[in-house]
Structures are given as structure tokens and as C-alpha cells.
Amino acid sequence: MTVASGRVITGRYELSTLIGQGGMGQVWTAYDQRLDRRVAVKLLRPDKVAGAEADELRRRFVRECRVTAQVDHPGLVTVHDAGSEGEELFLVMQYVDGADLSDHLAEHDPYPWQWAVSVAAQLCAVLSAVHAVPIVHRDLKPRNVMVKQDGTVTVLDLGVASVMDTDTTRLTHTGSPIGSPAYMAPEQAMGGAVGPYTDLYALGVLMHELLSGDVPFSGSTALGVLHRHLYEPPLPVRRLRPEVPEALEALVLRLLSKDPQHRPDSAQETYEQLLPLLPARGIPSGGPLDPTRPFLRPHAPWPDRARTPAAQPQATPAAEKPDVAGAVDEVKRLLGEGRITQAVDILGGILPAAAAQHGEHSPVVRTLRKQYAATLMDDGQYRRALPELRHLADERAAEAGQADPQSLRFRYEAAQCLEQLGEPAAALAEYRALLPYYENQYVAQDAELSFEVRRRIGHLLLALGDRAAAHDTLARLQYDVERLRGPGHPLVAEISRTLQWLGQVRG
Template identity: 80%
Template sequence: MSGRIIADRYELSTLIGQGGMGQVWTGYDQRLDRRVAVKLLRPDRVAGAEAEELRRRFVRECRVTAQVDHPGLVTVHDAGTEGDELYLVMQFVDGADLGDHLAEHTPYPWEWAVSVAAQLCAVLSAVHAVPIVHRDLKPRNIMVRQDGTISVLDLGVASVMDSDTTRLTHTGSPIGSPAYMAPEQAMGGAVGPYTDLYALGIVLYELLSGTVPFDGATVLGVLHRHLYEAPLPLGRLRTGLPDGLEPLVMRLLAKEPQDRPGSAQEVYQALTPLLPARGVPRGTPLDPARPFLRPHAPWPDHPLAPAPRPGRPPAAPGGGEGADVATAVDDVKRLLGEGRITQAVDILGAILPTAARQHGEHSAVVRTLRKQYAATLLDDGQYRRALPELRRLADEYAAEAGTADPRSLQFRYEAAQCLEQLGEPGAALAEYRALLPYFENQYVSTDRDLPLEVRRRIGHLLLALGDRPAAQDTLLRLLHDAEQRYGPAHPLPAEVRRTLHWLGLV
């Protein structure tokens, strides 16, 4: 189904999830050239004769949930129907779902667990104020972003499926996730904010112990345990938890809603003394404690660190070891011709490892692909990702043909532009100054315009660094040479005169 277009706009790319009710795909918004996540639901598999009513309720519910404005909720971009399916187009989240995050960090630090729970409380408090009940809170519906913040998925979807007419599928299974289902939800009773708080307790219990409190071989067996069994005390599964944490989890897991905390805000207040105090985070991605250690701080912590790649890169056309590199290149050319740069970048990034295995890391094919990848990243404004690619290409050409090789110099020049765009004026200035003698040497470069452009950039970087005397000297000399080459009416000398006038020198 890869390549299928939904609503004449959203192109499906990679299947990342599948269940009884539908599928989740990465995709591209062709109109705005951005990554999105697309959920496809099959109401006929859930509601049978009630499918048409479910479609209407789905669209209506999506309109309501789209009005909830909170940074911890994944943004809903679009929703509607496509043939027999319902589609939901959401913001693409770069991170890991909480289930994978837990699996990769066992035992899960209790500070992280508390931080995740507190962020979830903030989201649930905003959602319950609408009022909306999530109904399907679980690790697979919770994303940990690269900066440690939490995003909740699928708000409103479960509420559509969990109506009187759709509570059971045609096989008799309940809609939802049994391991995280509150007793009242399992019995088909009224749900409310207290239902989400029970699910929050299950999630917190799982993070702290590594397992859900109630599991079993059958759905009915799991639901029976929710209704009648007490969870095993956390202290028997893990030591070293702070005082007050286990009692809070046990309150969240109370069988009767009235015995649970009164609101998500109340749970947050109970968690507050356990949250990390402000300090210096470890600087690693996917750290849920970071938003409390360093609130509202920019990410990444180190500006020049390459931006983390998406956790699940899109598959190249054809996929796998046998992916057709030539087909991928043709697709890239087509996408670039259509202005869909973001999608072209992803295809190039995905096909590079396959091309390296097929043709060799240092083959001409791979180098051509890497050059196209770097150029496309640059065109897409992804300067942080383009920078290491450009530096690598520059170093390779310099090693093969010397530091004055025109190809190496061009890649260094583009890398300097990346540094300039990334707000590193000192590093960019040093690189431009190192390049200028090569560009002024007619035996190395035949482009007579490029040295003047580099000098213009040097002058403006000197201004950015506060060195006005050096900027004045550079720009005055540039003005003289630019007027000699282009004449006084040309845009370049005109711009330099305006800058000098601003400095009060002309």
C-alpha cells in the first residue's frame, strides 16, 4: 500500500503499526511537504451495521479533540473518510513510544517514571477539563520526544469506538487494551476522568516494576483480575522507591472510582515532591526528567550536535537489501521536480545504507548519492544534518586530490554557510577566511564573483561578532572592488553602501 494517496494529499510511506481496527503509517503531506502520521481505521470490522454512524461520530469527535490545545498532545492535522476507511492525520513525532523506551531502559529509573507520570497528569488535566476521556492510555499511545517531553496519541479515537453499539467487536472482544482497562470500563460501565487515572496507575506500575499488574492468557482472564484481584505490592518487585510513591500508585489502582485520587491535578500535586529539582541534565536524548531539570531550555543541549534522526526511518522504495537504487534516484528526481524536498531527503537517507552494501561504501554510486543527499538537505534548510555530510565530502576530496581541489572547496563553502545559518558566526568566519585565498587564486577558481560574495559574508559576520573596525575595513575594500567589477548601480555595491551608511561611515 506504500505510495497510496489519501484524500488527494497524504502519501503513505511506511507501515509502523497494525491492529484489529486498522493501521498506522508514516506519510507525507504533499501540499505542505511535511512528514505526518496517518491512522487508518476500518469501522466495518468493529461496528458492523453501525459503521456509518461510527463514521459520523468519528469526524465529529475529531473536530472536538482538535480544539484541545496542549503541548503534550499530538496535533491533529486532518480527519475524514476514504472509501471504507476512516483516516486521521497527525503530527509526526520524532521519538520513541514509551513501551520501547521502557524495554531499552530496564530497570526504568524511578525519577523518569515520576517525570513521565507528572507530564501525563498535565495532559490529562487539560483533556478532562473539556471534558474528554482518553479511554486508551497505554505506553504505545505515549511518545517520548528527543527533548524528553511526553506526547499523548489517539485522543478521541477510543471514545468513538467505545460507544454502546461498538463496545464489543464481532468476535466478542472489548474495544481497548485489557491490560490497562479500568474495572468500570471492563464491565461496560460509565467512564470518566477516573478511568484514565486508573490507566495512569497501570502505566506507572509498569514503569516501576517492569510488568503490568494484571496479565493472563485470555482477555477475559485479564479483565477478571482487574475486577477482583489486588495488585502485587511494588515493594516486593523493586526496592529503593521514595516514600509516598507506592501508596499513590495503589490509590490510582483502586477498584472503585471514588477511592482513586479526585483528579489528574491532585496526582500531579502528590508527585511534585518527587520530581527532579532544577539542575543540569545529562544531555542525552529521550530523558523524561529533562523538562523538570531544565524547564523550557532549547534542545539539543549542544547546538552543533547533529540532530537526532527519526527513530524509524522511512523505507526506501522497494525496501530491504534488494532495494533498487536506480528506482530510488528516479523517485528523488521526480519528488524534487514536484517541490517535495522533505520526502526526497528521507528516500535518499534510507537508500544510502543499501547502496553502500550493494556497491561499496567508497563507490562512485554511493558518493553521488551522498552528494545529492547533502545538496537536498541544504535546499531543505536542514543545515544541522547537512553540515557533517558536507564536511565528510570535503575531507574525502581533499584527501584524494589535495586541499585546493575545487570540489572540496565547494563543499567547505557550503559547510561554512551551514555554520552561518546555525548561528555560529565565529566558526563560519574562520572557514570563510580560510577559503578566500583559494577562491582569489585564478588557478584554483575561475569564478570571479565568488570571492566578492565571500568577502561580503566576512564583513557581515564581523559585524555580528561586534568587530566594527574590521568590518568597516573589509566592506570599504569590497565596495571599491565591487564597483570596479559591476558598476555602482549593481545590487552588491548598493547593499554594501547601505551597510556602511548604517555604520555612519559613508
């Protein structure tokens, strides 16, 4: 992609200096001519990727921009604008003035352990907000973290971060997992299901690097690095720096657990464990860009924020007769324009009034509830979608039986929510409970859904560290898909890559 300095994007953003470049895009400093401020502009060229993958990149880009814009936290770079111009997609972000954490570490060797604690605590606050959406960053590393002039830490690129939807667990078209090998959790390395626990492992790698001066696992090849992540224990940092507190070493080792279930439950819990290790208030550590300076605890995450459902929209007052038909038409218009968040609010607001007017079990209310759940899913609001889907599944099963296809579909989508909310054990249990129903209907259209449930089971087993069971599940699935759909089916190739990757790393 050839882009010149001085070019103006959409008549507003004047490109100034190229500060980053990759295979499909560039990042520039730029000037917002309308508001007279410096910004950062990311440019992507989907046409650099062939065919359907270009459409997928565009879809991901729009979704990333919309969902990232929902995260409100001072430690995350702010999204100002997004759109397209010609063949290019653009994302306009806050310009962050400071040093990236990799350079900051290089300039301060050894890195004060109090600084490492302060950086990690601020990152926990950011991750708590990000995971509440839910988003998994999937590429947390020092180059994606800036230390600003006032000592506060800002997380930059959510470029490979993704809402936890159906394709986040799949390998890329090159057959490799997304992310940076040195910071990659074992489940991510194996192409398994990712979740908040994946970012916590990367945080452990980053903390180990700040405290010891190097990542815990390195090597001459990406495969060698990933093999060490999977099978070697990390070196305790106190062997290199005895002045590091024992509690801090223990936390780093816990974050670096191979099994996600042995890591802290959340970024919130990790923050609380770091809190006693933070520098005493009012005692400056000295030096420029001191990351201990902000700690009067202004950026602490809200307690249990990630587990608290978003507030429901208020119901229409009883005195007003709701215009249900008009609301449905408005929702259709908004969805057609891609204004999903606004459509969600209207649906959530009209549901209680419609139930009062027509009855909770009326066809109109059931239709609205289905639309509400589907729109919440599309908007990435899985925490709010989950109880709606469970309600729909139970209601349908009570009428038509547990094996009713529509009830099973609602349960399947509820399992997706659990997976995307970073609850792999609960999601795995639900998928396993569903599988016999689909295998008993192992014909025609039901076969594809059966295949997908089995694929998800395999990836969740990888995420939970049971690689032998995952290998067996995926190998059997590959055999059945090839027998029923032929060797050219896309799922056969995808599973082959996963099994090959699994075999290489195990070898």
C-alpha cells in the same frame, strides 16, 4: 485493506511507510506535499463493518476528529486534517519522532524511578486537558505514549477514546469492553460507566509497570486478567524495588483502587502529588531521551482547569439591535453544514441580547436557550450545557409542575452531563430521582425512556463498584423489556451480554 506506498490521499498526503495495522485500518508515515512536512495518516474502512455499524463508525470518526481538535496541549498529538476519500476515512496527525514508552522501558531496565515520576507528571498534564473537554482516553498504555528527542512525552492514539456520550458505556459488538485488558479499570472491565477516574487507573497500571518492570495483573487469557483487576490487590512496588519512595508507592496503590471514589479526584491532584518527587531542577539524569529534562514545570496543567466553565461569548452591545431571526437562520445553516462549534458561539452571543429585547421568559428566548443547550450537548460541551439544562428544567417545573415531561427531559439531559463529566455518584442520584416519574407513566413511548434510565443506573452502579446492585438492576430490566417488547428487542441482547460478562468475571 490494500494500500500502496506512494499513493497520494486527496492530492496532498503521499503515503510512505506502514507503521501500524488493525482490523479496520492502517497508520502510515506520509508527506504533506503542500507544506513539505512529514505527517502520520490513519486510514479507516467503515465498509469492513456491516450495516448500521459502518454508519456508527463514520459518525464516531467525525465526532472524534472534531472534538480531539479542540484539545490544545503540547503533550497530545496534533490533528492536522480529516475527511474521506472513496470508501475510506482519513485522519492526518502530527508525526512524532522518538521511542514509544514500551520500547523506552525495555531499553532502560530497571527504569529510574525519577523517570517514571517525570513521565507520569507529563501524562497528568495531558489527561487534565483531555478530561476538561471532556474526553476519556480509555486506552492509555505505553504503546500509545511517545518519548520525543527532547524528553517530552506525547500521547498518541485517541482512536478508541470517545466523547462521553450515550454509547461509551456499552459493550462492543463482540461483547467485550473497549480497551487493553492489562490496563483496564474494573468499571471498564464490567462494561460500566467510564470517566476520568478510568484513565487514572490506567495511569496507575502504567506507573506500576515502569517501576516494577511488569504490569500488576497478567494472565494467559483476557478474562483471567480482568478477574485479577476486579478481585486481587496489586503488589506494592517497594517489595520489588525498595529504593522507590514510600509516597510514590502509596500514590500508585491509590490510583489502582478498585473503587473509583478511592482514587485521586483528578489528574490535577495526581500531578500535585507527583510534584515533590520530581528531580531537582538543573540536575540532569543522563542518557538519551531523558524524560526528566523538560521539568522546569512548563507543562503543568492549569489549576482547576477541568472545573472552570469555558468563557461565555460576549453579548451584543446594547447600542446594536440584535437580529435574532437572522442569527437563528445562520445557526440553522451552520448546523446543516456540521459547523457546530460556530453555531454554539452565535447562540451564546445572541441569548443575552434576545433576553434584553424580548424578556428572559419570552417564547423566543426559551426556544433559543433550548437550541443552545442542545447544540452544546452535540458539541460535547457538557460543562456549559449543564447550567442551561438546569435553568430550563426549573423554569418549566415552576410553570407546569415537577412531573411535566419537558422538565423531566431537561433533568434527564442534565444527568447525562453529570455522567459524561465523570461524576457517577451525582448522575446516579439524579437518574434515581427521575425514575419514579417515568415508571408512573410506564406506557407506550415513556417505557423506552424508563428502560434507558434503568440501564444507565445499572452501568453507573458498575462504575461505582456495586456489582450486586448492578446485577439486580439489569436483570430486572431485562425481564421487563422482554415482557413488554419481546425477546428480540436489542436491549435484551445487550443486557444479556453484560450479565453474562459479569457472571464470567465473578466466577
